[in-house]
Amino acid sequence: MNILVTGGAGYIGSHTCFEMLQENYNIIVYDNLSNSSLEALKRVEKLTGKKIEFIEGDLLDIEKLEEVFQNEKFDAVIHFAGLKAVGESVQKPLKYYDNNVTGTLNLLKLMQNHNVKELVFSSSATVYGVPKELPLTESSPRSTTNPYGTSKLVIEYILEDLAKSDPEWKIISLRYFNPIGAHKSGEIGEDPNGIPNNLLPYISQVAVKLRKNVNVFGNDYDTKDGTGVRDYIHVVDLAMGHVFALKYLKDSQEQGFIPINLGTGNGYSVLEMIKAFEKASKTIIPYQIVERRDGDIAECYADPICAYNKLGWKAQNSLEDMCQDAWNWQKNNPTGYNKK
Ligand code: NAD
Ligand code: UD1
Numbered sequence: 642m643n644i645l646v647t648g649g650a651g652y653i654g655s656h657t658c659f660e661m662l663q664e665n666y667n668i669i670v671y672d673n674l675s676n677s678s679l680e681a682l683k684r685v686e687k688l689t690g691k692k693i694e695f696i697e698g699d700l701l702d703i704e705k706l707e708e709v710f711q712n713e714k715f716d717a718v719i720h721f722a723g724l725k726a727v728g729e730s731v732q733k734p735l736k737y738y739d740n741n742v743t744g745t746l747n748l749l750k751l752m753q754n755h756n757v758k759e760l761v762f763s764s765s766a767t768v769y770g771v772p773k774e775l776p777l778t779e780s781s782p783r784s785t786t787n788p789y790g791t792s793k794l795v796i797e798y799i800l801e802d803l804a805k806s807d808p809e810w811k812i813i814s815l816r817y818f819n820p821i822g823a824h825k826s827g828e829i830g831e832d833p834n835g836i837p838n839n840l841l842p843y844i845s846q847v848a849v850k851l852r853k854n855v856n857v858f859g860n861d862y863d864t865k866d867g868t869g870v871r872d873y874i875h876v877v878d879l880a881m882g883h884v885f886a887l888k889y890l891k892d893s894q895e896q897g898f899i900p901i902n903l904g905t906g907n908g909y910s911v912l913e914m915i916k917a918f919e920k921a922s923k924t925i926i927p928y929q930i931v932e933r934r935d936g937d938i939a940e941c942y943a944d945p946i947c948a949y950n951k952l953g954w955k956a957q958n959s960l961e962d963m964c965q966d967a968w969n970w971q972k973n974n975p976t977g978y979n980k981k
Pocket of ligand 2: 843
């Protein structure tokens with residue numbers, strides 16, 4: 642099976658490429674490397690002993706993308722490519738809508754023209770906005786709180802309309818909760834640019850003493866210990882979710898737009914995450930309580946049963962595994978891919 646993977650050099654994409662190569666998929670990655678390094682894919686090739694065809698290109702460059710579709714016949718597309726920094730999206734909404742929405746439209750038009758109608762899309766729990774009920778199910782109400790989230794929700798609406806217009810489309814929208822951790826080898830992992838926005842990369846950088854202490858954004862939420870609660874999921878479990886989704890697209894009769902949560906169903910607080918990371922890394926993580934972060938929600942976790950019922954997928958890794966593997970990556974690559 643020939644699969645086009647947009648954004649395949651990124652954090653989740655590189656881990657998914659690893660798992661897909663293990664299952665003998667043929668992979669063509671299309672990525673502009675705006676937030677990733679080719680080194681990630683080189684390491685995936687080394688770990689698996691298999692080749693990935695890489696094309697450096699932008700989804701906004703529709704001529705280059707057209708060439709890719711003319712040169713290859715794809716069975717399906719996994720679409721990771723997108724910008725994901727919430728804060729930046731508030732500052733530069735047009736950049737986010739252009740890259741994420743226009744980029745996806747370009748991809749969809751070419752898929753339609755070339756009769757490729759199976760897609761796995763990287764959506765996010767962000768499409769549930771401020772949760773009105775917990776756990777979140779696929780039919781929980783959707784809303785957004787920032788342009789990044791809105792770009793994901795708009796894409797979901799586009800995908801729903803497309804699927805309604807032509808029943809041949811099979812589109813799985815995977816709504817990721819909070820991916821963390823790294824491959825067991827310690828060779829591939831998350832390599833954020835600049836100061837990390839997300840909790841786990843920040844904790845990891847404090848553990849290797851790149852940063853002094855973790856700022857805990859508020860301890861007065863209505864949660865178990867007052868700090869924010871999230872559904873953290875091991876990136877390898879998430880990657881496996883894509884392999885299961887591809888199999889479902891091939892084997893099942895279900896057509897249309899199929900939203901599926903990828904989470905564990907467990908919620909952990911910021912303080913629990915710091916404690917778990919301290920245990921895994923055998924380091925002390927200094928922290929201080931600061932103001933709440935604008936736009937943050939108190940609590941968010943998935944009902945993951947749909948993924949099990951439809952795909953047969955269930956997260957396998959524990960919180961200890963997630964922290965252990967994140968630490969293993971961070972201590973082997975304290976400054977990421979290029980600066981090792
Ligand atoms: P990432 O930034 O590591 O990977 C995204 C990849 O897409 C990068 O390699 C980047 O260079 C590429 N890219 C971006 N715009 C492009 C364009 N116009 N043309 C070609 N390539 C482009 O991010 P990630 O964490 O691996 O996330 C992958 C996807 O999952 C994104 O769509 C993101 O919004 C979504 N998602 C991520 C998270 C998370 O916490 N990491 C959570 C929910 C959803
Ligand atoms: C953030 C995004 C969300 C995106 C998700 C991807 C915001 C407002 N939301 O979600 O749209 O889909 O990443 O993973 O940015 N925290 C600290 N100190 C830190 C960093 C985080 O206390 O330095 C806390 C946060 O307040 C939150 C928890 O840790 O309670 C997790 O934060 P983060 O990793 O940024 O993820 P989300 O807020 O869930």
